[in-house]
Amino acid sequence: MSKFENSSPGIVSEYHNIDYTPARLVKGVAYWYIVWYERDLDQKIVHRLRKSFNLASVQNKRDREKHASQHIERINKKLAAGHFEKLKIYRSENVYEVFSLSEAFKSAIDVKMLSDRQKTREVYLSRKRVFLNYIESKKVENMPVREFSNNHALRYLDHLVQHRNIGPQTYNNYIVSMRALFYEMARRGMIDKDKNPFVGIQKRKVGKKIRRAFTHDEVAIITKHVFKTDRFLALQIVLLYHCFIRPIEARRLRIRDIDINNGIIKMPGSITKNWDDAILTLPDIIMPWLRGLGLEKYPGPYLIFGTGGEPHPTKSISHNTMNKRHKKVLTTLQRSGLLNNIEGLSLYSWKDTGNQHLARSNVNIMSVRDQNRHKSLETTNIYMQKNKLRDPEIAGLGYTIIPQ
Numbered sequence: 001m002s003k004f005e006n007s008s009p010g011i012v013s014e015y016h017n018i019d020y021t022p023a024r025l026v027k028g029v030a031y032w033y034i035v036w037y038e039r040d041l042d043q044k045i046v047h048r049l050r051k052s053f054n055l056a057s058v059q060n061k062r063d064r065e066k067h068a069s070q071h072i073e074r075i076n077k078k079l080a081a082g083h084f085e086k087l088k089i090y091r092s093e094n095v096y097e098v099f100s101l102s103e104a105f106k107s108a109i110d111v112k113m114l115s116d117r118q119k120t121r122e123v124y125l126s127r128k129r130v131f132l133n134y135i136e137s138k139k140v141e142n143m144p145v146r147e148f149s150n151n152h153a154l155r156y157l158d159h160l161v162q163h164r165n166i167g168p169q170t171y172n173n174y175i176v177s178m179r180a181l182f183y184e185m186a187r188r189g190m191i192d193k194d195k196n197p198f199v200g201i202q203k204r205k206v207g208k209k210i211r212r213a214f215t216h217d218e219v220a221i222i223t224k225h226v227f228k229t230d231r232f233l234a235l236q237i238v239l240l241y242h243c244f245i246r247p248i249e250a251r252r253l254r255i256r257d258i259d260i261n262n263g264i265i266k267m268p269g270s271i272t273k274n275w276d277d278a279i280l281t282l283p284d285i286i287m288p289w290l291r292g293l294g295l296e297k298y299p300g301p302y303l304i305f306g307t308g309g310e311p312h313p314t315k316s317i318s319h320n321t322m323n324k325r326h327k328k329v330l331t332t333l334q335r336s337g338l339l340n341n342i343e344g345l346s347l348y349s350w351k352d353t354g355n356q357h358l359a360r361s362n363v364n365i366m367s368v369r370d371q372n373r374h375k376s377l378e379t380t381n382i383y384m385q386k387n388k389l390r391d392p393e394i395a396g397l398g399y400t401i402i403p404q
Contacts, residue, residue, distance in 0.1 A: 021036065021037040021079075022036070022072075022076050022079070023035065023036035023071075023072045023075040023076055023079070024036070024072070025065070025068045025069075025072060026050070032052065032055040032056065032064065032068065033050045033051060033052045033053075033055070034050065034051055034052075034053060034068060034071055034072055034075070035049070035050040036049055036050075036075055036076075036079065037049070051098055052098060052099055052100070052103065053067070053068070053071050054100050054103070054142055055067060055068055056100065056102070056103035056106075057100060057102065057103070057141070057142055098144050098146075099144065099145045099146075099185075099190045100141065100142045100143065100144065100145065101135055101140060101141055101142070101143050101144070101145045101148050102132065102135065102136075102141035102142065104145035104185050104190045104191070105128070105131060105132065105135075105145070105181065105185075106128070106132075107184075107185070107188070107190070108181040108182070108184040108185050109124055109125075109127070109128045109181065111184045112124040112180070112181065112184070113125070116270065117252075118251075118316065118319070119248055119319050122319070123177060124177065124181075127174075127177050127178065127181065130160070130164070131156070131178075134156060134159060140152075145185060145190055145191055146190075146191050146192070146195070148197055149197055150197045150198075150199075150200065150201070152197060153178070153197040153198050153201060154201060156178075157171060157174060157175070157201070160174060168204035168205060168206045168207075169206045171203070171204050172203040172204060172206065175198055175201055175203060178198045179196060179198035179199060182196045182197060182198055183196060210343065210344045211344050211345075211346060211348065211349060211352065212344040212345065212349060212352070213349055213352040213353040213356045214345065214349055214350070214353045218339060218345070219353065221333060221338050221339060222329065222330070222333065222339075223237070225329060225332075225333060225338075226329060230325060230329075231293060232305060232309055232310075233322060233325050233326060233329070235293065235304070236250055236305070236322050236326075236347070237326075237347075237350050238286060238289075238290075239253075239265075240347070240348070240350035240351045240354065241350045241351070241353060241354040242282070242283055242286060242354060243265060243280045243281075243282070243371065244280075244351050244354060244355070244371060244372050244373070245265070245267075245280070246273060246348075246351075247319075247322055247323065247347060247348070248273070248319060249267070249271055249272060249273060250304070250305055250322075251303070251305050251316040251317060251319065252270075252271035252303070252316065253265075253271065253303070253304045253305065254300065254301055254302060254303055254304065255295055255296075255298045255299065255300050255301070255302045255304060255311060256300030256301065257271075257304075258282075258290070258295065258304070260282075260287065260290055260291060260295075260296070263281065263282045263284065263287060264279050264280065264281060264282060265279070265280040265282060266278075266279055267279070267280060267373075272373070274373070274375075276373070278373050280371060280373075281371060295311070298311040299313070301313065303315070303316045305317050305322070322347055323346070323347050326346070326347040327346070327347075330342045330345055355368075355372070358371075365377060365380060365381070368380055
């Protein structure tokens with residue numbers, strides 16, 4: 001046996017002194033590929049090569065194995081005949097496997113599906129369905145993923161606008177999620193790191209959301225109705241108003257996260273928007289009502305907002321359930337004549353309303369920052385100014401330059 005040592009990329013440093021090493025099929029978890037070794041003509045270095053040959057496009061495993069056997073037989077014949085130079089089409093200084101657009105995209109989706117966040121999984125399942133349908137309709141599913149360019153990406157986004165009628169915000173969301181998927185491909189060597197086709201695509205301008213806080217009268221009317229008819233919607237409103245817990249975060253809350261004895265909510269980073277741990281304060285005034293919900297009778301790991309309107313061990317409500325229930329309440333109260341104008345009102349308006357009331361109180365701005373989980377006081381100041389109403393101290397000034 002002899003050893004050939006070389007540290008260059010794509011080169012094997014140890015090789016048995018035989019005529020050739022037969023090609024073989026590797027059945028990986030994410031994809032199948034064929035691997036073989038090719039010796040340079042000077043007989044001093046050996047390259048390890050691998051290629052998928054689009055095996056993933058063959059759905060039937062028996063047919064896929066037959067397809068792979070044909071490639072292996074062809075490669076081995078050339079290796080046995082010493083025709084190494086005829087295999088150079090598969091070799092470069094940086095040897096890489098050629099993935100089809102379809103198999104690379106599915107592999108990236110599989111990575112994203114490992115997320116423990118249901119909303120993330122739902123988004124990428126949707127991206128998978130829409131994109132695969134598109135590339136199959138264009139008959140480009142088997143094109144090498146490295147050939148999918150910025151122009152291809154733009155044409156795909158144009159298709160979404162023209163045929164799926166997506167708006168500016170959804171358009172921007174597609175750019176972000178598709179860019180993330182192609183970054184996953186780059187991390188796994190499927191494409192070059194600087195060749196992400198969705199990088200550099202300009203986002204569209206999104207109009208400002210028409211959302212407002214509730215008036216004093218609206219708060220009284222809505223809470224009177226909700227607290228009598230839907231205790232879990234009421235809990236969602238309380239968490240938004242007092243603790244600024246977003247609906248998507250509330251869906252991940254578990255019984256053990258609400259510490260009624262100590263008057264706090266422990267927010268683990270695994271459920272928060274920014275992945276940071278947080279401790280939020282529950283006002284004393286709401287503690288009797290919270291205790292009355294009877295949450296303590298459920299096991300600690302149960303999700304508070306579970307399917308069926310009750311805590312559940314594993315399944316939370318759909319991401320849009322509370323929004324729909326809240327909207328139904330507003331519509332019902334408007335039709336009954338109790339509410340006049342509900343334009344700009346949503347479930348998230350309770351967060352605006354809570355901050356607006358804090359802006360009118362004498363609560364220390366540091367406490368406001370911590371309860372909102374803002375990174376800086378600058379962010380808190382912006383939020384406070386946005387929700388601030390008429391300042392009573394300024395309104396009560398007893399002097400002016402205007403002649404009396």
